[in-house]
Structure formats: structure tokens, C-alpha cells
Amino acid sequence: MTPAARLSAAIEILDNWLAGAAPEQVLTRWGRANRYAGSKDRAAIRDIVYDAVRCRRSFATLGGGETGRGLVLGGLRAAGADPDGLFTGDRFAPSPLTEEERTVLDLRNAPPAVRLDLPDWVLPLMQDSLGADCEAVAHSLRHRAPVFLRVNTAKVSRAGAQAALADEGIGTTEHTLSDTALEVTSGARRVHISRVYQDGLVELQDAASQAVVDLLDVTPGMRVLDYCAGGGGKALALAAQGAAVTAHDIDAGRMRDLPERARRAGVDIDISAPGQSGDGFDLVFADAPCSGSGSWRRAPQGKWSLTRDGLDALCLMQATILDEIADHVRPGGRIAYATCSLFDEENMSQIKAFVARRPEWTLTASRRFTPLDGGDGFFVAILETSPGTR
Numbered sequence: 001m002t003p004a005a006r007l008s009a010a011i012e013i014l015d016n017w018l019a020g021a022a023p024e025q026v027l028t029r030w031g032r033a034n035r036y037a038g039s040k041d042r043a044a045i046r047d048i049v050y051d052a053v054r055c056r057r058s059f060a061t062l063g064g065g066e067t068g069r070g071l072v073l074g075g076l077r078a079a080g081a082d083p084d085g086l087f088t089g090d091r092f093a094p095s096p097l098t099e100e101e102r103t104v105l106d107l108r109n110a111p112p113a114v115r116l117d118l119p120d121w122v123l124p125l126m127q128d129s130l131g132a133d134c135e136a137v138a139h140s141l142r143h144r145a146p147v148f149l150r151v152n153t154a155k156v157s158r159a160g161a162q163a164a165l166a167d168e169g170i171g172t173t174e175h176t177l178s179d180t181a182l183e184v185t186s187g188a189r190r191v192h193i194s195r196v197y198q199d200g201l202v203e204l205q206d207a208a209s210q211a212v213v214d215l216l217d218v219t220p221g222m223r224v225l226d227y228c229a230g231g232g233g234k235a236l237a238l239a240a241q242g243a244a245v246t247a248h249d250i251d252a253g254r255m256r257d258l259p260e261r262a263r264r265a266g267v268d269i270d271i272s273a274p275g276q277s278g279d280g281f282d283l284v285f286a287d288a289p290c291s292g293s294g295s296w297r298r299a300p301q302g303k304w305s306l307t308r309d310g311l312d313a314l315c316l317m318q319a320t321i322l323d324e325i326a327d328h329v330r331p332g333g334r335i336a337y338a339t340c341s342l343f344d345e346e347n348m349s350q351i352k353a354f355v356a357r358r359p360e361w362t363l364t365a366s367r368r369f370t371p372l373d374g375g376d377g378f379f380v381a382i383l384e385t386s387p388g389t390r
């Protein structure tokens with residue numbers, strides 16, 4: 001496909017997204033309907049689409065409208081490219097610019113939420129939560145996330161994994177957020193098909209996710225319940241550190257790939273049915289459902305689909321989960337609560353409200369990560385009770 005034909009495809013996909021479909025779904029459907037497109041074409045189209053989803057408001061301003069065409073045109077202008085060489089109207093290329101489209105708006109005069117590509121109601125939330133870092137964090141969410149790997153130290157050292165990846169043409173550097181983290185610097189698209197990945201020496205996992213697991217301070221043999229295990233990324237990391245992990249999720253289907261992932265990683269994970277996880281754990285960890293605002297670089301559609309009512313519903317769910325996990329810990333044990341949210345109301349405010357409801361619990365550590373640390377935005381809090389208080 002020519003570069004201009006790729007733009008036409010992205011315009012069609014973005015129009016479908018703006019009409020209400022999920023970007024991933026539209027991309028898959030487009031790929032099936034246009035089998036002539038090679039893997040390089042599909043990857044390039046995907047990048048154009050996701051850049052536009054991340055930068056929806058600023059690209060729409062630069063491109064003269066919130067349509068697929070406006071977003072793609074705005075994206076070209078944001079990158080300093082000349083649209084006339086691509087919007088030619090030739091076979092498969094978008095039609096030439098209209099007179100109206102030639103008027104370029106100056107983003108510097110746009111309202112802050114437009115420049116920062118946030119919904120109007122989200123900007124004050126971010127300002128309240130992040131203070132002086134707000135602008136820099138919002139800007140970082142307008143860019144692609146790095147690809148990170150977690151080295152499975154149950155099987156290989158970080159240096160060993162790096163060497164094996166290099167043999168397969170995948171370049172990496174160590175990342176400071178975690179002793180297990182590698183940032184992929186080249187060959188990212190080859191990771192999935194590499195031997196190193198297929199043999200379970202590395203997993204794809206954000207660096208801040210890994211740092212959250214490190215802060216849980218697990219020791220070999222410790223009985224850990226991962227209460228919101230989902231696909232099991234953190235359960236696998238906990239098991240690699242030697243914990244005896246039970247994985248639980250309200251939606252058992254989300255853990256469907258976990259047995260195969262655990263087998264590949266060479267670790268044991270006990271999978272429990274919803275509501276049947278048992279009691280008396282040394283540590284119960286809840287990686288709670290949240291707005292996902294810390295990972296809007298990776299899943300930018302969430303930025304636009306989140307509503308105030310939706311966030312309120314998530315906060316209620318988080319409070320319930322905190323109360324539930326406290327009942328599964330042995331006396332004197334710990335609970336840990338995490339979200340990939342940047343918003344205080346999902347993070348420290350939840351912990352303060354929990355401690356007010358359950359004064360036998362004491363906060364012993366907490367940490368917030370933002371994309372300025374390199375990985376996704378995350379929050380983790382660790383709490384403990386004294387033996388005999390429950």
C-alpha cells in the first residue's frame with residue numbers, strides 16, 4: 001500500500017471508531033476485509049489510528065473537524081508533514097484539501113483540555129491528583145508507550161534474557177523501575193514469535209506493574225491470594241518470586257489463559273472459582289478494576305469512554321473489594337491494593353476511607369507511579385493488622 005492509501009484506510013477506521021466501535025475491533029475487521037494489506041501496512045495503519053485516538057482533540061483542532069479525515073489531517077500537521085503530497089485524490093489517496101481545510105488553527109490558543117487531549121471534566125481531576133506534574137503527565141499520555149518485558153527470574157537472569165533476545169534480533173535495555181524489567185529498543189514486533197518468549201523466559205509486562213509486585217515484598221512459600229487476577233500478569237510475577245499464589249477473579253473467564261501462561265513460565269498457580277478462594281492468606285492483593293487512566297497511552301479509547309457516573313461506579317466497586325479482601329487474610333497478615341489509575345479518588349482516598357471503616361488496619365507503605373517514571377501510572381498501598389485485632 002502507498003502511504004496515502006494507508007491514510008485512507010486509517011480515515012475509514014477512525015470514522016467507525018467515532019461512530020462508536022472499539023478501535024481494536026475495527027482494525028481487526030478492516031484487516032479481514034482487506035487481506036491484500038501486508039503486516040507492515042497493518043502496523044502502520046494501526047499506529048496512525050492509535051496516535052489519532054490518543055490525540056483526538058488536538059488533531060481534530062489542527063485538522064478542522066472531529067472526523068476520520070480531520071484527525072488524520074491534524075495528525076500530519078502535528079508531525080510537521082505536508083498533507084498536499086498525500087491528499088492528492090489519486091487512486092486510493094484521500095481527496096485534495098478543500099479551501100476550508102486549508103485554514104490551519106493554532107493550537108496554542110486552544111483551551112488546555114484540548115491541547116492536552118483530555119475530556120473537559122477529567123482535567124480538573126488530574127490537576128487535583130497530580131498538581132505540578134499534571135501537564136507533563138497529560139502530555140506523556142499523548143504518546144505511545146514503550147514495550148517492556150518482565151524477565152522470568154525463575155528461569156533466567158536479566159543479563160541471560162537480554163543475550164538470548166539479542167540473538168533473536170530484539171534489542172533491550174535494563175529499566176530502573178524493577179530488577180526484572182527490560183525496555184525493548186528494537187524488534188518489538190518480533191517478541192511474540194521469539195523462542196525466548198515462547199519458552200517463558202520473558203513476559204510482556206509494563207515496568208511499573210513489575211515495580212508494584214516488587215513492593216509487595218513476597219518471600220518464597222508465602223501464601224498470596226491475587227483477588228483480581230484477570231489475565232494473571234501480576235500473579236505470574238508473584239509466583240516467579242516464589243510465592244504460593246491462588247488466583248481469583250469475579251469473572252473466571254478472564255483467567256482462561258492463565259494455566260497455559262503458568263505452564264510456559266514454569267510456575268504453579270492455584271486457580272479458584274469466583275467466591276471460593278479460601279481464607280488465611282499471608283497477603284491478599286487486589287489489582288482493582290479502575291479508570292485505567294495510568295495506561296491511557298496503551299488503551300487511549302478509555303480516555304474518551306470514561307464518564308463521571310462510570311468513575312463513581314468504579315469507586316464503589318473498589319471500596320467493596322477492599323472490604324472483601326480484608327476478610328481473606330490470616331490474623332497479622334497484609335493486604336495490598338493497587339490500581340492503574342492516576343486519580344486520587346481511586347487511590348489514596350479509597351485507602352483513607354477504608355481505614356476509617358476498618359480502624360484495625362494500618363497503612364504501612366504506598367507509592368504512586370506516573371508515566372514520568374517511564375512505565376504506566378500505578379498506585380499501590382500496603383496495609384497490615386496486628387495479630388489478635390481480627
Ligand SMILES: C[S@@+](CC[C@H](N)C(=O)[O-])C[C@H]1O[C@@H](n2cnc3c(N)ncnc32)[C@H](O)[C@@H]1O
Nearest residue numbers: 228229230231232233234249250251287288289
Ligand atoms: C485491573 S484488572 C486485573 C489485571 C491483572 N491483575 C493483571 O495483572 O493482569 C481487574 C480485574 O478485576 C476483576 N474484578 C472486578 N470486580 C471484581 C470483584 N468484585 N472481585 C474480584 N475480581 C473483580 C475484573 O474481572 C478484572 O479482571
